Amino acid sequence: MSLNISVKQQAKNAWVISLTGSLNTETAPAFGERLQPLLNNPGGTLALDMAGLEYISSAGLREVFKAQKAQKAVNGKLVFMGLQPQIRKVFEIVNALPSMRIFSSLQEMDDYLDSMQKQVTHPGDPND
Template identity: 40%
Template sequence: MTFSLNIENESPNRTVFHLHGRLDAQTFNDFDLAMLDVLPRIPEDGTVVLDLSHLEYISSAGLRSIAKIRRHMRARNGHTLLLNPQPQVRKVFDIVKAVPVNEVFANARELDEYLDSMQRKIIGEGPASSL
């Protein structure tokens, strides 16, 4: 299987990348080239969400690509969050400890709860009673 990427701008500060297929030694370069075009357009303090629900395989080359995105976003005071990793992909992240656990989310609701919590901390509110 090959690799494909769909990009969705949910808001001016949040961009979602939907990864499909295999991110490996043969496909990482396409991903990196797409990121060179898109990442500079994401504003300071922005958030990149990598939706991995359709990513079936990731190699060390793919891990390096994601690490580049994380470094780029950190340098711009932004964030990189991983969403919906399939079990085999999540296991790779667990094994290599490539991404902090608090940046991997099982689903969109979990991600939204985290983002809501972080925003409430900034404005000094307590936890939300319901979403």
């Protein structure tokens, strides 16, 4: 099965990467290449929308973890949303979920990003 990758800029420093299909040995290199230009953006957030992802292999996990490491190096975030049960199970098996931020929807992610940005622009404001 193939992998369709759609990238949409959500805010100045945030992108949603929607994945549909299978992230495996054949498709992982293209996924890594597609993410590369987005990774070295200090403080940026990448959201992987996995609602359409049906399968992930160890090669796919490797690319996800490489992206997570790259984001951490520039104080950025890699977050997840819409994990199918079988994809969530894979992340649980490798004990990755507790360290990852997962959202149920784009709206929940937008609310979180809005809150994080307000903490930076209005530090200490109790209304944020």
